[in-house]
Amino acid sequence: xxxxRLRSIVGLVAAAMVLGVFTLSPVAAHFTTNTKHLGKxxxxxxxxxxxxxxxxxxxxxQPKAYARVFGDGSGVDEPLSKRIGDARVHHPATGLYCFKLxxxxxxxxxxxxxxxxxxxxxxxxxxxxxxxxxxxxxxxxQASVRIVDPDGVAQxxxxxxxxxxx
Numbered sequence: 829x830x831x832x833r834l835r836s837i838v839g840l841v842a843a844a845m846v847l848g849v850f851t852l853s854p855v856a857a858h859f860t861t862n863t864k865h866l867g868k869x870x871x872x873x874x875x876x877x878x879x880x881x882x883x884x885x886x887x888x889x890q891p892k893a894y895a896r897v898f899g900d901g902s903g904v905d906e907p908l909s910k911r912i913g914d915a916r917v918h919h920p921a922t923g924l925y926c927f928k929l930x931x932x933x934x935x936x937x938x939x940x941x942x943x944x945x946x947x948x949x950x951x952x953x954x955x956x957x958x959x960x961x962x963x964x965x966x967x968x969x970q971a972s973v974r975i976v977d978p979d980g981v982a983q984x985x986x987x988x989x990x991x992x993x994x
Contacts, residue, residue: 888993889993890993891910891991891992891993892911892929892931892933892992892993892994893910893911893912893929893931893933893991893992893994894908894909894910894911894912894989894990894991894992895908895909895910895912895917895989895990895991896908896909896941896987896988896989897917897925897973897987897988897989897990898985898987899984899985899986899987899988900919900984900985901917901918901919901925901985902914902919903917904916904917905987908989911929911930912927912929912990912992915928916928916929916930916968917968918963918966918968920963920964920966920968921982922982922983922984923974923975923976923982923983923984923986924962924963924972924973924974924982925972925973925974925975925988926959926962926963926964926966926968926969926971926972927968927970927971927972927973927990927992928967928968928969928970929970929971929992929994931992931994932956932970932994933955933956933970933971933992933993933994934955934993934994935955935992935993936953936954936955936971936973936990936991936992936993937953937990937991937993938951938953938973938988938989938990938991939951939988939989940975940986940987940988941986941987941988941989946986946987946988948977948978949975949976949977949983949986950975950976950977950978951973951974951975951988952973952974952975952976953971953972953973953974953990954971954972955970955971955992956969956970956971959971959972962974971992973988973990975988
């Protein structure tokens with residue numbers, strides 16, 4: 829009898845602890861009659877915090893320019909390009925492509941067009957000032973793309989897609 833009574837008391841204490849933790853936790857606020865209001869307020873505070881931490885606005889994250897560049901460096905595939913024409917691409921060396929964009933890019937993303945023979949190729953891309961002297965002391969120093977094989981040997985010709993966020 830004492831053992832069963834002790835188990836009952838332990839069970840009640842455990843249940844009280846669980847309920848106490850549940851009702852006092854921050855998560856419990858979402859189970860009150862003011863759930864909609866608290867959820868909306870919490871979301872607004874979250875967004876306000878993220879905006880003040882310097883997250884990028886949607887408009888700033890869209891590509892300002894993009895293109896499919898021909899592997900021989902002769903230019904771009906016009907229907908697959910925006911704000912990058914033939915005159916904005918320079919191909920000074922095997923596997924190296926340099927860009928003159930007309931704006932300062934914050935980032936670049938490039939990928940090999942594998943249909944055009946890009947199997948087993950690696951793409952490296954960077955924006956100024958990291959371009960350094962790789963593109964020479966020319967006006968085509970705002971960004972560069974380098975295509976190599978898995979061993980790091982420059983490859984040419986190789987078509988690729990590139991996009992710039994500014």
